[in-house]
Amino acid sequence: MEPTSDERTTVLVVGAGPVGLTAAAELARHGAQVRLVDALDGPSGEFRAITVHPRTQEHLSAMGVLDRIVDRAQEITAVEFHVRGEARPRVRLTTDDVDSRFRRILDVPQVDTETALREVVAERGVVVEYGTRCEALDQDDDGVTVTLASPEGREQRRYGWVVGADGGHSAIRAAVGVRLEGEFEGECxxxxxxxxxxxxxxxxLRLFVDPRGGGGVFPLADGRAKIAARVPRPEPGATPTVGEVQRVVDEQMGGHWRLGTAHWLTYFESRHAQVARYRHGRVLLAGDAAHIHPPAAGQGMNTGIQDAVDLAWKLALVSTGRAHDDLLDTYDAERHPVGAAVVAQTSRLNDLLAADGIGAHLRDLGLRLLGHLPVLGGRLMADMTETTVTYRTGGGRPGAGSPPVAGDHAPDVTDLRTADGDPTHLDVLLRRPGHLLLVVGAEESDLERLQDVLGALGAVVPVRRSSTGATPDAVIDTVEGFARRYGLGDHGFVLVRPDGYVALLSRDLDARPLAEYLSLHHLDVGHEPASRAASRRGRRS
Known part of the structure; x- marks a missing residue:
């Protein structure tokens, strides 16, 4: 069969769950052509993922999604560890010191998150094509030939790139001949x-430690909860009942909940695995297609969404000819270690909940230490909420309150305002596509020189002490908190990537480091939309 079309500037996203929807929305926002397909006949209605951590909330805010789910969510401000059903927690960790402007966890049904993401995808001109599965793909240096099957028949088309976001049983992962590597005979x-x-x-959010299995209760809005608990392996084909879950709650979780109507019930097997690489030429894997792990801290969907955000802006630049495809290698370099760390952490937590014998004694000792050493509790909470994720080339982790370095997530700063006086935040500023160059202490000539270097890759935004004489695109920082937080002094700039991570910091206004950074990462600044050129001319006038 010959390809019916050649769309080598288009990205095919396979899978329309939270990860695929995020990838499609972000690709479209950053200017890429996207086709989005899913093998299911319609939205899945699955309930597996409910937890939205602070770092993911920052991304969803920049995407324009967060406000659509907040009203449907239950706000969580603490994580408790209970031992053998005790009402009083052995350890209570709070989100008070999480390094994010969203110092909370949101519990919201996956179906609601997907609904909000589908709305944004549709607003960006992308249609979810349900009932369309990928049967085969074959790639070469110039593109990927994909065989798709739908109720209308089979078709073969050429695309520039394929994103496999089609879950733990990924057809795309199988098509490129790679396998998840890890433990597959997990607990039920x-x-x-x-x-x-x-x-x-x-x-x-309450986690229960019990040698019979352990589990957790995740509160939801409107008097609902998600309950997950380890149980003996059932007979093949068996389905759980409310009565069975109630027994587990009574025996392992202290009986603090009386269960009513069930909206969704299922068994699942906890597995721990990851692919060796996320990039395979022109095919890239994200979410459960790249890594699977127990849901102990609710990190699965969050890690997958963050995969998609990291990948999408890079792939948008490459697919539109604004960057060399070497940029895509950084997706694997940055996200594979994060996935490995999440798999390891959730596996340890899963084992901790059900430890017995000497393991239980060691665990209880660890919980006592955790409860009496706030620094350890804060570190665990930061890791669970994924606010310590960094892409530093030299390793290490961000220090609380210390200036960020390249690779750290760009911290938000309070008291920032627009030129009109409205409050603003970094995630709000990132709603405009592209990189964000925030500049302190610059004259107009400095701003023009920096914009000339950055070109169409982003916007130069002056940070001013006063709104007097400020241009409409300026950010007003009357208390100079931005310069202090980023360690800039009186002059300097911060280049923030589209995914909210620091690309470059400079403590002067010399444009050469910016040019060197763009050259090093093969970013092409030769194309400039008319709207941005007009904006620059308006600022000069």
């Missing part, structure tokens, strides 16, 4: 979305 757990009655406040 039951997962339930049920109405509950309880006297416990719904603002804490």
């Amino acid at each position: 757990s039951v997962l339930a979305d049920v109405d509950v009655e309880t006297e416990l406040p719904p603002t804490a």
Whole structure:
């Protein structure tokens, strides 16, 4: 069969769950041509992922998605560890010191998150083509030939790149001949979305330690909760019941919840695995197609969404000819270690919940230390909420309150305002596509020189002490908190990547480091949209 079309500037995204929807939305936002397909006949209605961590909230805010799910979410401000059903937690960790402007966890049904993402995808001109599965692909140096099957028949088309976001049983992963590597004979757990009655406040995520299995309760809005607990392996084809889940709650979680109507019930097997590489030529894997792990801290969807955000801006630049495809190698370099760390951390936490014998004694000792050493608790909370994710080339982790370095997530700064006086934040500024160059202490000539170097890759935004005489695109920082937080002094700039991570910091206004950075990363500044050119001319006038 010959390809019916040649669309080598288009990215095919396979899988329309949270990861695929995020990839498609971000690709389109950054100027790429996108086709989005899913093998299912319609939205899955799955309930597996509910937890949205602070770092993911920052990304969703920049995408214009967060406001659409907040009203449907239960705000969580603490994570508690309970031992053998005790009502009083052995350890209570709070989100008070999480390094994010969103110092909370949101519990929201996956179906609601997907609905909000589909709305944004549609607004950006991308249609989800359900009932369309990938049967085969063959790639060469110039593109990928894909065989797709749908109710209308089979078709063969050429695309520039393929993103495999089609879950743990990924057809794209199989098509490129790679396998998940890890443990596949995991423990069996039951997962339930049920109405509950309880006297416990719904603002804490509670994890229960018990040698019979352990598990967790994740409160939801409207008197519902997600309950996950390890159980003996059922007979093939068996389905869980509310009564079974109630017994687990009574025996392992202190009986603090009375269960009512079940909205979703299933068994699942916890597995721990990851592919060796995320990039395979013109095919890139993200989310569960690249890594699977237990849901102990609710990190699966978050890690997958962050995969998609990292990948999308890079692939958009490459697919539109604004960057060399070597840039895509940084996707694997940055995200593979994050996936490996999440797999390891969630596996340890999963084992901790059900430890017995000497393991249980060591665990209980660890919990006592955790409860009495706030620095350890803060570090664990930061890791669980993924606010310590960094792409530093030399390793290390961000220090609390210390100036960021290249590769760290760009911290938000309070008291920033627009030239009109409205409050603003870094994630709000990142709603414009492209890189963001925030400049302190610059004259107009400095700004023009920096914009000439940055070109169409982003916007130069002056940070001013006063709104007097400020241009409409300026950010006003009357208390100079931005310069202090980033360690800039009186003059300097910060280049923030489209995904909110620091690309470059400079403590003077010399444009040469910016030019060297763009050259090193093979970013092409030769194309400039008319709208940006007009904006620059307006600023000069």
